[in-house]
Amino acid sequence: MKLDEFFVTGDPIIFLSQIAIGLTIIGLVALISYLKKWKYLWQEWFTTVDHKKIGIMYIIAGVLMFFRGGVDGLMMRAQTSRPGLELLDGQHYDEIFTTHGVVMILFMAMPLLIGIMNVVLPLQIGARDVAFPKLNALSFWLFFGAAMLFNISFVIGGSPDAGWTNYFPLAGVEFSPDIGNNFYAIALQIAGIGTLATGINFIVTILKMRAPGMTLMKMPMFTWTSLVTSVLIVAAFPILTIALLMMTLDRMFGAHFFTVAAGGDPMLWLNLFWLWGHPEVYIVVLPAFGMYSEIIATFSRKNLFGYKTMVISIVAIAFLSMLVWVHHFYTMGNSAAVNSVFSVTTMMIAIPTGVKIFNWLFTMRKGRIQFTNAMMWSLAFIPCFTIGGVTGVMLAMAAADYQYHNTMFLVAHFHYVLIPGVVFAVFAGLYYWWPKMFGFTLNERIGKWHFWLFVIGFNMTFMPMFFVGLDGMSRRMYTYSESTGWAPYLGFSAIGSLVLAAGFAALVYNIYWSFRYASRDIGGDPWDARTLEWDTASPVQEYNFAVTPEVTELDQFWKNKKEGKNKLKKEEIKDIHMPSNSGIPIIMSVAFGIVGFFLIFEWFTLAAIFSIAIIAGLIASSFDYDDGYHIPAKKVLETERKWRGDL
Amino acid sequence: MKRIRTIFYITAILLATLTLTGCESTLTVFDPQGPVARNLTELIIFSIIFMLLIVIVVFVLFGFIVWKYRAKPENEDYEPPHEEGSTALEITWFLIPVLIVVALTIPTIITISDVEDIPEGYDDQEPLVIHVTSADWKWIFSYPEQDIETVNYVNIPADRPIQFKMTSAGTMQSFWVPSLAGQKYTMANMQTQLYLVADRPGEYIGRNTNFNGEGYAHMSFEVVAESAEDFNEWVSDVKNTANVLTEDEYREILTPSIIGRKTYNETHLQWIDHAHGGSEEYINPEDYETHLYEQEGEIDEEDSDVSITDTETDEEQDESESEQSNEEMDMDESEHEGHDGH
DSSP states (O other): OOHHHHBOOSOHHHHHHHHHHHHHHHHHHHHHHHTTOHHHHIIIIITOOOHHHHHHHHHHHHHHHHHHHHHHHHHHHHHTSSTTOOSSOHHHHHHHHHHHHHIIIIIIIHHHHHHHHHHHHHHHTTOSSOSOHHHHHHHHHHHHHHHHHHHGGGTBTOOOOSTTTTOTTTTSTTTOOSTHHHHHHHHHHHHHHHHHHHHHHHHHHHHHOOOTTOOGGGSOHHHHHHHHHHHHHHHHHHHHHHHHHHHHHHHHHOOOSSOSGGGOOHHHHHHHHHHHHHHHHHHHHHHHHHHHHHHHHHHHTSOOTTHHHHHHHHHHHHHHHTTOGGGGGGGGTOOHHHHHHHHHHHHHTHHHHHHHHHHHHHHHTTSOBOOOHHHHHHHHHHHHHHHHHHHHHHHHSHHHHHHHTTBHHHHHHHHHHHIIIIIHHHHHHHHHHHHHHHSSOOOHHHHHHHHHHHHHHHHHHHHHHHHHHHTTOBTTOSOOOGGGSOHHHHHHHHHHHHHHHHHHHHHHHHHHHHHHHSOSOOOSOTTOOOSGGGGSOSSOOTTSOSSOOOOSSTTHHHHHHHHTOOOOOGGGOOOEEEOOOOSHHHHHHHHHHHHHHHHHTTOHHHHHHHHHHHHHHHHHHHTOOOOOEEEOHHHHHHHHHHHHSOO | OHHHHHHHHHHHHHHHHHHOSSOSSOOGGGSOOSHHHHHHHHHHHHHHHHHHHHHHHHHHHHHHHHHHTBOOGGGTTOOOOOOOOOHHHHHHHHHHHHHHHHHHHHHHHHHHHHHTSSOTTOTTSOOEEEEEEEETTEEEEEETTTTEEEESEEEEETTSOEEEEEEESSSOEEEEOTTTOOOEEEOTTOOEEEEEOOSSSEEEEEEEOSOOSGGGGGOEEEEEEEOHHHHHHHHHHHHHHSOBOOHHHHHHHHSSOOOOOEEEESOGGGTOOGGGSOGGGGOOGGGGTSOGGGSHHHHHHHHHHHHHHHSOOSSOOOHHHHHHHHHHHOTTHHHHHTOOOO
């Protein structure tokens, strides 16, 4: 293979990126070496099995990927801002919207939500860690390795260009002979394995490690949604694993599952993809619903209205989400009967979702609503998500979908669902739980800038898309002519995307400002909150709870506060058992990354040689008899005394 | 039914005014030009009424609650009550959406069956059958009865049902003429069907909505609806003047490229119907290894070729021809005609 086929050449934007990536890597390595931080990073972060640190790493990676996916989005809006513009050619645009979709769903939304779940979940149920800490670290490193592998595609070898849905036969070697789509097949496979492990890990954690007395119906809402999401992950991700495996066999080994030739069936890909893809939407949206429930209750100073129906609703949504995948291809020539059935099941999802919206509204009723940043995001979610929801019902009507399918109307709809439903929630969650991670709150004033710029920018960017969609513009068009009359809408949208980007910049500035200047003296419970995670120090002690809390009802922490019972008794503190750090997860992730890279380039011998490292990692792991260490009671007592001020 | 229809149109007009942003034209989907599209538009407007209702209720309730129960210095000591929920209220906001879903389901199911058949009122007419074959990145229309074939435009008689039998020569595409009907996928080795009727003569833009690679954004075509006489005249013109389609030429058309309009005698159906297999013989992966931007010069050449080889030498410049030369000048020109714009 020639060097110019290995590196992507011939595009000034990509050339600049190559230089920027090279300089960033050199700069980072030099900086860490200069500060002599390698040992610290290795011991405290790279080998950690602490769920809070893993959560933080997920969040950092997620924010970085958000930036990358956001730049993709800005480039798309810039390209379509004027008719006939030539910032990007068709091919480059195709690569950008493909990576935008993949990055935003799998490498932004998933890690940010799983990151917050990692930090919060064990704390909410009064646990010391997740059920399988080392597996948790492996999940993170697999995701991280996959994200890096996927990201190098645009400078090495070429990006995937068949859309994030990657429809066959277009995505097959017949029509996409470049290796770009191999990146899709392999990177998603590696990330998917990590996610599946996370799902199993969280299910076991929630079912087995709850504090004594916490029955299922006394679990906080976020724990409930995390549980349901984890079950969905375990139900849906194996389908993706198989679909990607078949794709790999098709592309690299001459199989014909999805091709035009030799009896392959492209519709098989569509069915498998959406059997995973539709639940995936709910995998990212359900935890968000949980966060809103916590935040709205806390800042209204009320318990959640209709807790039981909320639980029933999320279970119903999860169940229905597995039954609706055909609505992604109403227009493939199904019989009217098939379309009708899927039309009904899809519309039914609106019912439990509507119930949740009204329950949130009534949680606020008779409350005392404080407009903190976390609450602002939760409030903005309600109207914005309602627009996304009702347009979703419109799309669900199969006959009407004949006019919306694959148009900008659809693009507007899913951004109106996913941005309020996931991104707003992540922001709300970050502002809310930030003190648990870092020991200070983010600045509220800069946060308001972040909020208004982002929310206004979001509406400006995506609202016009409903109209161009109804005016006949299909999605993924990199250019259009003046005579279509779409230019004013898309120009407005492009301006909106800049406002949106300014909002993101305000968040970054907020994080920077708060790290430097925010007060560290905030106590364990700065929001006067309701759930158990607030019964810890900020940032949380490494062992979480000195003494495992006991639960008799929902919002136990709130009840204890009201009754003045959240005191710790000195004699109850005992030695605490903790798991040891392990280097195996990160080493295995590197091995997975290398094997994946060779597979992508179809260098099978090298891939086979390096896959020995993966197997060696598994064997080493199973002979690892290190069963952790103990933190002596004396040290626990000291730590507790420091932040509680008594004992 | 008549009353409901009136309500539809009043709402449609209201909506149209709402959605206008200084532009004179109506959004294409709200401006149907045939019974099939009109059927869909009515369903869409029907759903929008319900959706607006929901949005208004949620927004008003949201605004009211957030305003009324906001934290103020005066209510600092106010301790909100503990409320478990309310069975009556929760049942209410469970049942109302159920009713709305039922109300939306019934017309949806009726419309789904309606659009899959010859539109009401046209059942007595024999539909004109046109085979559609989509390829990268052009549309091929075959008229088996007339034994002619066109590329990137399709002439149809107005006020007569048309039955499109659709397939793809390779990747998956989606056939969409928003003014006349909803869309449907075209897939290799399969056949999908779409019925439509145009109310009156006119020109409408159709396009592919399913992403299929680099030339996707340019993959549009024009539907020209004419009176029955004009249509017949056009057919006989083509029969008399257009070149005969050869298999080599057909292979040339199928190679991935963006080309202008073409008109031929005879159809490719004599060698292959992509709905029934055999497409692989026409697919060459090597064709996809070079990208469009790397071969731009060639494309222009090919395009200019078109006018020399495929147009008739007669002085009698018929419609298809003059359009064809328009097309040569500017791909985008054709999109102009379908819009009532500005």
